Amino acid sequence: MSQAAIAERGYGPLDRVSDIFFVRPKLLTLVLLLPPLLWIGIVYVGSLFALLLQSFYSLDDYSGLVVHEFTLSTYAQLLEEANLQIIVRTVTMSALVTIGCVIIAFPIAYYAARYARGWTKAFFYLAVMMPLWSSYLVKVYAWKLILAKEGILTWLAKNLHLSWLLDGIMALPVIGGPSLSFSYIGTFLVFVYIWIPYMILPIQAALERVPSNYIEASADLGAEPRQTFWTVIFPLALPGIIAGSIFTFSLTLGDYIVPTIVGNSRLMIGQAVYTLQGTAGNIPLAAAFTVVPMAIMGVYLWIAKRMGAFDVL
Amino acid sequence: MSPAVRFVNVSRRFGSVRAVDGVTLDITEGEFFAMLGPSGSGKTTCLRLIAGFEQPDDGHIEIFGETADGVPPYKRNVNTVFQDYALFPHMTVGENVAYGLRIKGQARAKRAAKARDALSMVKLAGFEGRRPAQLSGGQRQRVALARALVNGPKVLLLDEPLGALDLKLREQMQEELKALQKDLGITFVFVTHDQGEALSMADRVAVFNEGRIVQVGAPSSVYERPESRFVADFVGSSNVLPPAFASGHGGVSKWTSLRPEKIAVHPAGTAVPEKHAATEGEIKMVSYQGAVTRFNVEAEKMRINAEVPAGDTRFKPGDSVRLIWPKSAMVTMEEGA
C-alpha cells in the first residue's frame, strides 16, 4: 500500500471547479440558485411590479387613454358601490367554495389516510390525482352538460318526481336563476368540483402524519371516538385544511372562466379584470382589481405560514 | 515517522456552538483508535474533519504528514463506514463496492474482481448481484466495510458502525473488526458512545466531552486511572469520593474515584486486612444485574455502590454491612466537580 495520504488526482477541469465549490459551498448554492431566481424574479416578480405600477395610473374618461401619472384615484374607484359588490361577491363565493370543499374532501382524505390499505390506497390516490390533473376546461365543460336545462340533472329530477324541488330552488332569490347553468348554485357546484382535489391531498398528507398511537392513546385515556376526532384528529389535520384552502380560496378568487361559462351575468373579480383589460382597455382599474386577491392571499399566506400549513404542501 | 492523523489545536464551530474546541491529538499508524463520548461531545465532528466533510475553523489537520487543510474528501485516501451505511440504493452490492474503483477509472473486469475479493473478505462472497434493500442490517454493514476497504485507504473511519445491530451481532462484529484491523494493519479510527465497545476493541481511547478530549490512553489506563470525574463516570461507573472522605480512608485529600467492583461487602464488624480501607453502612437497595449484584449502601452520609459476583444472597436491604477495599483502588483525580 504505497499510496499517498492525499491522493494525486484531480487535474481535470471538472475537478478544479469541484474543488472551488468545495472550498466555497455558498458559491455553489449561488450558482445553482441564480438562474431560476432570475427567471422567477424577472419574469414573474418583475411583471407583478409592472402590474402594480399600472394600478397607480388612471384612465382618462374622455380620451379612453391611460394617463401615466401617479394617482390613487383608481383605487378610489374600487370603493364605488358596483365594484365593491364585485369584491364582496367574489370573496363570499371563495369562502363558501372553500367550506364546501372541506366538507366533501375530509371524508375522502380521512378514509384514504386511515382505512385504505394496499391497492385501495393506490386506488384512492389515483382517483384523486386523475381529476386533479385532467383538463380544467373539460371539467368545466362537463358541468355545462350536467347543468344544462335539457341535461342530466333536470332529467333525474323529472324521473324521481322531484321537479317541484328543483323548480322551487331555482325560484329562490339571489342563488336561483333561469336554469342551474345560469345561477350561483351552478357556479358554486362547478368551483367545488374543480378545486376539491386540491383540498383532499393536503388533508390526507396531514392525516398521514398522525401516528395511529395518538388515536389509541386518546382512546386509552377515555376519549369517545367523537371526542378523539375533535380534540386530536381535527387539530392535527388543520394545517392540511389550511394548506388546501390556500388553493381553493385563491383559485376561486381569480377565476373568470367558470363564472363566464356557468353563472349569471353578475361579475366576479376575474371577469371584471378580464373585461376591463380587454374590451374596456382600462388597464389601471384592472390592475387595481388584481391587487385585491393579491392582498387577501398575502394575508392568508402569512397566517397559513404561522399555522404550519406549508409543511404539508 | 509522522503520525497517521495529527490534530493541532483544531476547533470547529456551528453557529455559536463549539462542536470541537481546541483538540490536539496524534493517532499512530496502524493503531485501532477509539473516540468515545456522549452524543454532542464532538467525536463525530472530529471523524468528519478527518474525512474532509468538515473543515476546521481554527488549527490544522495532517494526514501522514501532509496537510489536509482545504483538501476535499475525494482527494483523501481516507474512507468511511457510515453510521447508516449509506449504501447506494440504486446500485447492486457489487456496484456499491466497486464504486470507488470505477471513479478511479479502473477497468470493469479488474474492479469486479477486486470487489469480489473484498466481499469475500467480509464473508459476503456471492452477494454481488443483490440490492442493498435485500440485505439484513449486519450484511449492509459488511458491504459498507468492503466498499471502504477495497480502495486501500490509509485510514479507515468508522462512525458508530455497530450502533444499529443487536447485541449478539454486535459482539461478533467487534471481534471480526478487530481481527480485520490486525490483518490489514490499516489505521482504524472508530467513533462510539459505547464504552464497552471502545475498551474491548481499541488500542487507545480518547474520551470526549463538550468538544474537548478529556483523557487519552490505553483502555486499561483510562478505566483504571480516570483523571476526571467525567471519565470516571462515563467510562464504567464509579464512586466519586470527596477529598475529606478520601483522606480519612488512607487516600489523598483530593477528589477520588473508587470502582464499585473493587469494593467487597462483608457483615458489619469484619476485620480489615492490611493495606485496605473500610467503612460501615446500611444497604438501601439491591439490584440484580446478571453477572453481578449491585448494593447501594448508605455510609457516612454518602451513597456508595459496590458490585459483587452474582450469587451472593447473604444481604438484603436494611442490613448493616462493612465495605472493604484495597487502598490502591482509590484513584486520585485532577478535577473534582
Next chain:
Amino acid sequence: MSSSPNRATPLGLRISAIAGLLFLHLPLALIFLYAFTTEERSFQFPPPGYTTKWFGVAWSERPDIWPPLYLSLKVAAIATALALIFGTLAAAALSRARFFGRETISLLFILPIALPGIITGISLRSAFDIMGLDFSIWTIVLGHATFCIVVVYNNAIARFRRLSGSLIEASMDLGANSFQTFWYVILPQIGTALLAGGMLAFALSFDEVIVTTFTAGQQSTLPIWMLSELIRPRQRPVTNVVAVFVVVVTLLPILAAYYLTREGEHTGGSSK
C-alpha cells in the same frame, strides 16, 4: 398512519368517501357519453341516439383543430424543458443550503401557483406592453414555464429532501468529485421524480387556459380553441370528441408520473 389492519370502517365514513369519489368521476364519464350523441344542437339527456361519426368529423372535416393542437404541444414541450432545468436547480440549491432569506425564496417559488392565474396572466401582459414585446409562441412559453418551474421544483425538492446526505458524502468519500457524485448518485436518485415532475408540467401546460388568454394574443392553443367552442358552440359533439382526446392526453402522463414516483418510493431510501 400505520395501524392495525383489521379495524372496521364506520359505515357513514365509507358512504361519504365513496359518494365523494363518484362526485369526482361521474362528470368526466359524462363527457365520454356525449362524444357519441346524435344530438348536435343541445346537451339533451339521455342522448336521443348514439353514433361514432363525430370522431371522423373531428379528424377530417375540422382543419381548425390541428394548428392549436400543434401549438399546444410545442409550448408544452418547451415550457417543460425550461422548467426541468430551472426547477431542478432551484430544488438542489434550496434543499441543502441554509442561508439567510431561504424561506422567502422558497415562498417565492410557490407563489406562481399560490396566486390566482389571472394575476400571472395580466402581469405578464402589462410587462409585455411596457417592453413592447409582440405576442408569439415565446410569450406563451414565458408564462407557462413560470408555473411549470413550480411543479418540477415541488417534485424535485421532495425527493432531494428524502435523499440521505450521507449518500453524497459516501460518494465523495469514495473519490467522486461534485460532478461525478451528481451523475452517479444524485441523478439516479432524483431521476424518476424529475421525469414525473416533467410529465405533470407537460400536462399542466397542455391544458392551461387562464394565463394563456393573456399571453397568446391572436394565437390559439387547444384550450383556447375549446374555450371559444364553449362560448360559441358550432358542433357540440366535436368539442366533446376533442375533450375526450384532451382527457386521454393529460391522463397518460399523469398515470406514468404516478407509476414513476411509486417506483421511486422503494428505491429512494436505503432503509425503511
